[in-house]
Amino acid sequence: MNERDESEDTGDGESSEESAHELRISKIRNGTVIDHIAGGHAPDVLAILGIDSATDEVVSVGMNVPSDRLGYKDVVKIEGRELSQDEVEVISLVAPAASINIIREYDVIEKNRVERPSTVEGVLSCPNRNCITTADEPVATRFEVLDDGVRCLYCGTIIRRRLTDHIDV
Amino acid sequence: MTHDHVISAKSLSRADIETVLDRAAEIDRSPPDRDRHADDLLALCFFEPSTRTHMSFETAIKRLGGDALDMGPVESSSATKGESLADTVRVVEGYADALVLRHPSEGAAQMASEFVDIPLINAGDGAGQHPTQTLLDLYTMREAAGDLADLTVGIMGDLKYGRTVHSLAYALTKFDARQHFVSPESLSLPRSVRYDLHESGARLKEHTDLDAVIEELDVLYVTRIQRERFPDENEYRQIAGEYRIDAATLEDAREECVVMHPLPRVDEIAPDVDATQHAHYFEQAHNAVPVRMALLDLLLSEDDR
Numbered sequence: 001m002n003e004r005d006e007s008e009d010t011g012d013g014e015s016s017e018e019s020a021h022e023l024r025i026s027k028i029r030n031g032t033v034i035d036h037i038a039g040g041h042a043p044d045v046l047a048i049l050g051i052d053s054a055t056d057e058v059v060s061v062g063m064n065v066p067s068d069r070l071g072y073k074d075v076v077k078i079e080g081r082e083l084s085q086d087e088v089e090v091i092s093l094v095a096p097a098a099s100i101n102i103i104r105e106y107d108v109i110e111k112n113r114v115e116r117p118s119t120v121e122g123v124l125s126c127p128n129r130n131c132i133t134t135a136d137e138p139v140a141t142r143f144e145v146l147d148d149g150v151r152c153l154y155c156g157t158i159i160r161r162r163l164t165d166h167i168d169v
Numbered sequence: 170m171t172h173d174h175v176i177s178a179k180s181l182s183r184a185d186i187e188t189v190l191d192r193a194a195e196i197d198r199s200p201p202d203r204d205r206h207a208d209d210l211l212a213l214c215f216f217e218p219s220t221r222t223h224m225s226f227e228t229a230i231k232r233l234g235g236d237a238l239d240m241g242p243v244e245s246s247s248a249t250k251g252e253s254l255a256d257t258v259r260v261v262e263g264y265a266d267a268l269v270l271r272h273p274s275e276g277a278a279q280m281a282s283e284f285v286d287i288p289l290i291n292a293g294d295g296a297g298q299h300p301t302q303t304l305l306d307l308y309t310m311r312e313a314a315g316d317l318a319d320l321t322v323g324i325m326g327d328l329k330y331g332r333t334v335h336s337l338a339y340a341l342t343k344f345d346a347r348q349h350f351v352s353p354e355s356l357s358l359p360r361s362v363r364y365d366l367h368e369s370g371a372r373l374k375e376h377t378d379l380d381a382v383i384e385e386l387d388v389l390y391v392t393r394i395q396r397e398r399f400p401d402e403n404e405y406r407q408i409a410g411e412y413r414i415d416a417a418t419l420e421d422a423r424e425e426c427v428v429m430h431p432l433p434r435v436d437e438i439a440p441d442v443d444a445t446q447h448a449h450y451f452e453q454a455h456n457a458v459p460v461r462m463a464l465l466d467l468l469l470s471e472d473d474r
């Protein structure tokens with residue numbers, strides 16, 4: 001199954017008509033495709049992955065692509081990078097319907113829907129400047145996932161909005 | 170006790186709390202043998218000064234027959250050479266049977282507890298938790314009111330930064346108390362604390378004026394409004410003045426209403442309250458010793474079971 005086929009044959013309710021429109025985004029050889037991001041949220045996913053103007057990875061972004069399931073969806077394709085579990089878990093918070101496809105030699109070798117975890121580790125930083133996780137200690141941040149935000153498991157601070165303002169870079 | 174570490178009042182169950190309070194009452198009635206914990210050493214790691222908490226832990230372990238190992242003032246500790254807290258507690262773990270930690274950063278005790286196997290007691294982490302203060306507060310309420318069930322408690326003062334207040338509120342929720350929070354708007358409960366309390370089904374109301382609730386209260390818990398919370402001296406004076414009580418304020422209170430304060434007080438409770446039957450804050454301060462003895466006794470006896 002190549003990457004083109006994968007978007008036609010997702011078995012999750014997307015029509016082949018949609019994928020015909022989707023070809024606007026180029027294929028990648030090795031790397032990751034993050035599909036079914038709710039329309040407009042690709043920049044959040046990029047922020048979580050630390051992709052900005054200084055990035056030298058080949059990244060393609062499709063925004064507001066028509067989708068049966070989501071109405072409009074965003075797609076992010078990154079050449080030469082496979083995501084860590086921690087990154088995938090934080091992505092699930094801003095793109096709960098996303099699927100993560102790992103591509104090798106143009107083939108989808110693994111395809112996973114993101115799942116909302118009960119906690120996320122690393123990636124986010126605690127906005128409380130007096131939190132022990134912001135000191136020079138050998139611990140990663142850990143946040144409990146709430147219905148409408150996350151809470152620092154060390155100091156209790158809750159982040160409700162704009163999670164992507166709190167990416168640990 | 171189901172927990173080896175005592176990090177927050179939130180993480181103590183009602184049964185845990187009752188176990189500690191029952192043991193404290195036993196200790197109050199008949200002090201344990203002076204050699205009960207003769208071989209036990211308690212490390213006191215205070216990264217910020219807190220003389221009373223320090224003294225009461227030291228008294229508690231010594232009255233149990235054990236001894237205290239003091240890290241000393243933070244200026245002379247390895248932390249000034251840039252050692253991490255995680256390293257410090259791992260070193261101290263090798264010296265002692267239990268560790269008391271006071272630290273200026275929120276979450277410090279939780280983090281430190283992840284690096285040690287000996288029981289770690291949080292004696293205050295920044296604006297975070299201070300569970301042993303809560304235990305002695307609850308013990309004082311229980312001794313004064315007879316029972317923690319069905320209490321109506323008013324908590325007044327700095328509810329935003331006052332960590333004793335947050336710990337106490339979590340614990341009172343486990344006893345299904347009615348809680349009235351009285352504070353200026355700018356010092357009301359932080360969002361995360363309010364969220365937690367609602368999540369755990371707390372019966373709470375917030376007020377800006379004590380008059381609205383004083384008649385209902387079984388307990389009035391007063392905390393200090395600190396000067397440094399206000400940018401402006403005049404604003405501080407005006408607001409702090411509205412949250413002061415004196416004997417006249419308490420004329421509207423129930424006869425058995427118990428007035429508490431974590432001390433030190435400045436002028437939020439007028440001296441004329443001291444002579445009334447309401448004043449329980451010195452008893453509260455004294456209760457620090459039997460309650461910390463009870464906690465240490467339970468934690469240090471766990472290995473023997």
Ligand SMILES: [Zn+2]
Binds near residue numbers: 131132154276
């Ligand atoms: Zn934090």
